[in-house]
Amino acid sequence: MGKGASEQTDAKDASSSKGDARPHTSEGFLHSEKYREHPIFKDIDINEKLLRKQFEKCSDVVFRPFALLGARKALIVYVDGLVDSKELEANILKPLTTAQGATAYGRDATLSTVEKYILPIANIEPIQTLSRTVTIILRWQVMLFVDGEEKALALSVSKWPQRSVTEPETEAVIRGPREGFTENVRTSTALIRRRIHTPELKTESMQIGRLTQTQVVLCYIQGLIDDKVVEEVKTRLKRIEIDSVLESGYIEELIEDTPWSPFPQIQNTEKPDVVTALLLEGRFALLIDGTPFALVAPINLWGALASPEDYYERYLISTMIRWLRYTFGLIALFLPALYVAITTFHQEFLPFSLLLSVAAARENTPYPAVVEALIMEFTFEAIREAGVRMPKAIGSAISIVGALVIGQAAVQAGIVSAPMVIIVAITGIASFTIPRFNFAIALRMLRFPIIILAGLFGIFGILFATICIVLHICSLRSFGMPYTSPITPLSIPNLKDTLFRAPWWAMRQRPYQSSKANLTRQSTAASPTHRIPGFKKQKEGSE
Template identity: 50%
Template sequence: MRRFRSGNFNKYERNIKLKSNKLEEDHKKEFTSDIEQNEKILKEMFQDCSDLEYRHIEVNHHIKWLIVYIDNLIDEKMLDEYVIKPMIANATRAKTEGDLKDELIFSGPTNISKNVSDIVRNLLEGYAAILIAGSSEIMTVSISGSAKRSLNEPSSEPVVRGPREGFIESLSTNISLIRGRLKTPKLKVAYITLGELSQTRIAISYLKGIANDSLVDEVRARLETIKLDGVLDSGYIEEFIEDQPFSPFPQVHSTERPDVAVAELLEGKVAILVDTTPFVLIAPMTFWAGLQASEDYYIRWPVATFIRWIRFLFINFAIYAPPLYVAITTFHQEMIPTDLVLSIAASREAVPFPAMIEALLIEIIFEALREAGIRLPKQMGQAISIVGGLVIGQAAVQAGLISAPVVIIVSITGISMFTIPRYSFSNGIRLLRFPMLFLAGTMGLYGIVLGFLGIMLHVTSLRSFGTLYFSPIAPLKFSELKNVLIRLPIWMKFRHSNNPNSREDRLGDLSGGS
């Protein structure tokens, strides 16, 4: 968000008005029946764009065409095979643009328009424009040929059992991955465009009759209020549509897995797909969704329930283990056995720092090693993070800078973080450790209790598109606890009851029936 001094605001407002007036004039501008004039219009619009190609075609000295396209955005072989060759072969019959559309174009969707802005937008989306002498209507045909990444397993959400394909940077491909799993006309897809310069296509997807209409309207309304020059990733949109942008907890779920997106749609949620990014946003999100993995529903339910409780246990370790160590060793030594106190005291005898500084130091080192492991090349990252942690930890203990118990506690904390399946959710948990360490180092257990109460007050008051973040624990809904604390068998799973439009049994036919 831009900030302005009061003296510069009027100048900025005038610039915005001038820009909007120019855009409005360009939007109303139309082509003429003079093909040379139309070519001049396009050259003015794409001035200094060397990748815009112009191909003049003249047949029998009386039919003249101009084909305009952006290099690398279309498949030139398809252009020659399905557009130019049929045009030349049928040149004697093609007298008008209507004949051209009916007889000459055999591949891809076609559009006809006189509006300059429409043709420019189509060219930027991978269309080829066909200008006909004596006609003010321009035809565009889709023969997109831009490179696409193949479907691979998502690196951010790996599973042992489950589908191996993930979303890619192509919006049409991502929608097809969802439609391939939901073969029902109830799956709705609505497009909007965001980004004044990027003109990024956004797709809003939901299941009609299952998702609340008010939720769909709210998602669309929040998206339409976004004003940006460019949208490069779904993260740009996420920050604009969150209820509380200053919260460490994500309020919109992001995923690379089509099966996760489909499961959320079946729950009555809304998916937001952004072109040029493989991460799909799901709204609303709850606290418990951050602790659930798609693999929970592909393995036996007793095992999935056990793993889910492991996550509940270790998320508490991730937040409270270092603060508890600091609080007990600094203020409450009487709470632990005498032998353990003597062992910890002996290990800390040569350490020159208090427990809080010691824990903060090793936590920061651990976070630096983790970040280095991510940013380094894949072949080196894992080795550097593991070897670096062992070498630095052992050297620091031998040098007397930190004690061995702190290394153990921080290592357990790091392992606990890796049990959280949602990366964006685990990032919020990582941040909470540092204020908790400060509270523990200054007020002991009283500080930990205050920090716990602060976290609980924040989480229970947080909302995501009107849905309470800690639901169904707060407010307590016994009917919905069956799939939060435990993973019931699939044949016992039901949809959330807070959607009055949805049917109870989610295993039923989504395409019709009562």
């Protein structure tokens, strides 16, 4: 896999050295050499003519000429639908066209007067070049041109139909906050900022995607995160040259460490509380405009098997559920393969009565166990996939068909054996216990080669596959951090949050993996030693 990473960088260098390979820019003639740096014309008619030419056949771009304070020619340009028309009327057109302003500031008030005294708008920016105004208009702002001025004003009154903050359907919890990010990146940053009250929470913004100009916000907490990681992620983001970024998946694939691995190395989440918790562990988050899914890295294997609820429920419950997940994670990966291996090679593993039952069930089946397992697993995946895409009303129909066809009819017709159906069902349930969808998918994919190996070599094949998987996982890195940390490399204090979830009063330090700078999370004040009278067996904490 290390080989793969180096090849990737080679490919990048090669493409950037060849100028021709760059994607064609489609930014219009105002961004060409001739006009790029040209200031705004004093004559408003030329500006209007050029802009109208630029926005030819764009029915949603509105040109609205008027007389500024009843005297000078003025023009506002904006994209209809992305601007709050009520605010536009009340706070821009009304003060600029009524006589009140004229009596106070004179009829020929300059643009800077307008900016300073007349417009009740929070976000105003003077713009110098015509090419920039095109960008601004497309970034959902209103451009105000005034005749005789060499600059124009960008007025931010953008508003468009938005989904409100709702509970994310992909990460439902029983206990915990129900807020989820929305497609608007500002809402997302607001949800995080509302939770962390420190100026050290940095939200660095950048645009990625030549045509989509998607806003990507890099969030981290300075002082908790390793600065090298921030540098690394910025370098990787800057390297991206792509025409569009429509979802965080684009970015994920463009910046992950090992693109050939089935295992996700960057976590995605819709939940602001998850992002906040991970930021506080010294990780960074990427919020991407247009999608509610944020990316978080560096992560490790155990994080992929953890749910936010682990930290909200009491620690005993969380620990038990965590072990349940670990067990069923292994079952999801190995159970069908084990069944195949045992029934075709190692029948002596089975207790006598189980042997009889399995032998009886397999008496009439036409296919060998491997083929049967592969058919059933494929069918199960197909039913799952069909169910995901269907509307709820049809989804239940699919589950009925699936249950009847596979569970009942196939067994009765003697095409598959009943134990195989049980195995597939358990495996299916097991893969759904893993909270992260993309991690569960990775396990599901790996199941098939393991089944084939088990059919060819028995337990030996399973062992071979296991060794390969373990080797691969151990070689994985997430932004330079070992994927299996803190088991390998072993860090005993951090095991508190892997094999079991220690109570909060015991987790006094942040994970060593991601935050080396500022480890202490809390003092000993709330530990049972101090909290419970008579609990003085331990020595007083050193801190």
